[in-house]
Amino acid sequence: MKINVGSQxxxxxxxxxxxxxKYKKSLPNVEIEGVDVNIKEFGHPQNIxxxxxxxxxxxxxxxxxxxxxIGLESGFVEVPGSRTGYLEIGxxxxxxxxxIYTGLSSAFEWPEKVTQYIIQGKGDGSQAFKEMGxxxxxxxxxxxxxxxxxxxxxxxxxxxxxxQSIVMxxxxxxxxxxx
Numbered sequence: 001m002k003i004n005v006g007s008q009x010x011x012x013x014x015x016x017x018x019x020x021x022k023y024k025k026s027l028p029n030v031e032i033e034g035v036d037v038n039i040k041e042f043g044h045p046q047n048i049x050x051x052x053x054x055x056x057x058x059x060x061x062x063x064x065x066x067x068x069x070i071g072l073e074s075g076f077v078e079v080p081g082s083r084t085g086y087l088e089i090g091x092x093x094x095x096x097x098x099x100i101y102t103g104l105s106s107a108f109e110w111p112e113k114v115t116q117y118i119i120q121g122k123g124d125g126s127q128a129f130k131e132m133g134x135x136x137x138x139x140x141x142x143x144x145x146x147x148x149x150x151x152x153x154x155x156x157x158x159x160x161x162x163x164q165s166i167v168m169x170x171x172x173x174x175x176x177x178x179x
Contacts, residue, residue, distance in 0.1 A: 002031050002067050003031065039061060044075060046075065051091050052102070055072055058071030086119070092166045104165055129150075146159075
């Protein structure tokens, strides 16, 4: 099975590889490749609709000469009653040319100053973390571990949240009788 990932980000690709290692028996001979996609950059997604759209657009754009494509996007989801009002969540969209299969990762709060920086439209997560002095890295999402890895002190990495979202999307893919 040929799978295209709608990104050249090595962290995203590694997360997809790690997810499909769990499916060696049911989905053998998987070949995974990251592909460039033409997606309009719009900053950090600030709600589930923007996050879902980003993942879906990536999956559809990546569906070229493959059996399955995957779009991954992380963004905020409003969570009333939480400290900042927002949690960061990862969305995986799998696309087979006809149907989509969606899964979400675990979610977590970012530092309040970072969240406000993003919500106020001042920049994305990497810019916010750098501006606030939390990192010297240019692009946190492209670094091993990502933001979740940094904030959990390596306990749950971005690669692992990608695995979570893909495994959840594969529930519907593996069980078509649940339609």
